[in-house]
Amino acid sequence: MDPHLVKVAGERLDxxxxxxxxxxxxxxxxxxxxxxxxxxxxxxxxxPASWLAALRPGGRLVTTIAGTGLILTADKTEDGGAVGRxxxxxxxxMRTRRGDDYDHPTQEVREKAQADGEQVSTSRYxxxxxxxxxxxxxxxxxxxxxxxxxxALDGDKRTVWMLHPDGSWTRATADGFLNSPTVHQxxxxxxxxxxxxxxxxxxxxxxxPVYGARVTSTPDGKTTxxxxxxxxxx
Numbered sequence: 522m523d524p525h526l527v528k529v530a531g532e533r534l535d536x537x538x539x540x541x542x543x544x545x546x547x548x549x550x551x552x553x554x555x556x557x558x559x560x561x562x563x564x565x566x567x568x569p570a571s572w573l574a575a576l577r578p579g580g581r582l583v584t585t586i587a588g589t590g591l592i593l594t595a596d597k598t599e600d601g602g603a604v605g606r607x608x609x610x611x612x613x614x615m616r617t618r619r620g621d622d623y624d625h626p627t628q629e630v631r632e633k634a635q636a637d638g639e640q641v642s643t644s645r646y647x648x649x650x651x652x653x654x655x656x657x658x659x660x661x662x663x664x665x666x667x668x669x670x671x672x673a674l675d676g677d678k679r680t681v682w683m684l685h686p687d688g689s690w691t692r693a694t695a696d697g698f699l700n701s702p703t704v705h706q707x708x709x710x711x712x713x714x715x716x717x718x719x720x721x722x723x724x725x726x727x728x729x730p731v732y733g734a735r736v737t738s739t740p741d742g743k744t745t746x747x748x749x750x751x752x753x754x755x
Contacts, residue, residue, distance in 0.1 A: 524545045527543050527544070527545050530543065531543045548561070548563070548569075548617065549565065549569045549571065549617055550569075550571055551571045551574075551575075552571055552572065552574075552575035553575075554575065555575060555576070555577050556575055556576060556577065556580060557576075557577055557579075557580045557581070558580060558581050558582075558583075559572050559575065559576060559580070559581075559582045559583070559584075560583045560584075561582075561583065561584035561585070561614075562614050563614050563615055563616065563617045564584065564585040564586060564587040564588070564589075564613060564614045564615065564616050564617070565584055565585075565586070565587055565616075565617055566586055566587040566588070566666065566755055567742050567743065567744055567755045568582070568584065568593070568738055568742050568744050568755070569742055570740065570741045570742035572584075572742075573597060573601060573602065573603055573738060573740060573742060574601070574740075576597040576603070577597065578597055578598070578599055579596060579597060580596070580597045581594065581595070581596050581597075582594070582595050582596075582597070582603060582605075585612055585613055585614050586659075586662075586663075586755065587616045587617075587662075587666070588616070588658075588662035588666055588667070588668075589613065589655075589658065589659035589662045589663065589731075590611035590612060590613045590655035590656075590658065590659050591607050591608075591611070591659050591731060591732070592607065592608040592610065592611070592612050593605065593607060593608075593736055593744075594606060594607075594608055594736075595736050595738060600740065601740035602737070602738050602739045602740050603736070603737075603738040604735075604736065604737055604738070605735075605736040606733060606734065606735060606736055607731060607732055607733060607734040607736060607746065608732070609732050609733055611655045611656075611659075611732070613655075626686040627669040627684035627685065627686055630669075630684040630685065630686070630688055630689075630690050630708070631669075631671070631682065631684055631690075633688070633690060633707060633708075634682055634684060634690040634691070634692045634705075634707070635692075636705075636707075637705060638690075638691075638692065638704075638705030638706045638707045639706065639707045639708075640705070640706045640707075640711065641703065641704065641705050641706075642703075642704050642706075642713075643701050643702070643703055643704065644693065644701050644702050644704050644713070644717065645701065645717070646701065646717070646720055647695070647698060647699055647700070647701065647702075648679055648681060648693055648694075648695040648698075648700075648701075648702040649681070649716075649720070650670065650672045650681050651668075651670050651681075651683070651716065652670050656723070656728070656729050656731060656732065657716070657719055657720065657723065657729070659729075659731045660719050660729045660730075660731050661715065661716060661719055663731065663746070663753055663755075664715060664719075664753070665685065665710070665712065665715055667685055667686055668683050668684065668685050668712060669682075669683075669684040669685070669686075670682070670683060670684075671684065677696050677697050678694065678695070678696055679694070679695055679696075679697075679698075679702075680692065680693070680694045681693045681694075681702075683712045683713065683716070685708070685710065685712060687708065687709055687710065688707075688708040688709060689706075689707070689708035689709055689710040689711070689712050690706070690707050690708050690712070691704060691705070691706050691711075691712045691713040691716075692704070692705045693705075693713065730748035730749060730751040731746070731748070733748060734746040734747060734748040734751075735747045735748065743755075
């Protein structure tokens, strides 16, 4: 965070009679002191091991998983790890960033996505702009982190792009809201196919296993989500 913003925030809090300790630091690195609560208003993936190290036994960690609408709440265990749940409610914060993270790694992929795809198909579902469905977006981000979503409207014609820094891309276009889109895909992975599998599961089971999932973290920050037979390690 900009040191000037921290200074101004401290002055305003002071004027209201509030005197919290403020600091400028890399929050993914070592944290000073020990704490009963750590509440993060930026999203991370994975959970930094330094946060668990700074929690007292029984202390609680609350954060969001980067790129998702998932709130992770976990209590520190005696072995230095943590256990908890993904909250049933949704929320999201900006990712932790540094240096070149502010670049746009999918810009070149977007240019490639204007051409015909290596695979062309018609979706069985109406066109979905994934960020409009936090549950679907969260599941997709857990499986394929880092997708950049774009959308455009031209009259009744809607287009959605899914772009990944590894060069994978999808362009789906539909006329109106009920017609199935024509889908072009290219690059090393088929992003739309992954999305379709998630939508199949949603239709088949009536929900996805992300909200309410159990959370288990080891002392080194390795975090596993599980719900029934489904499991995924961040």
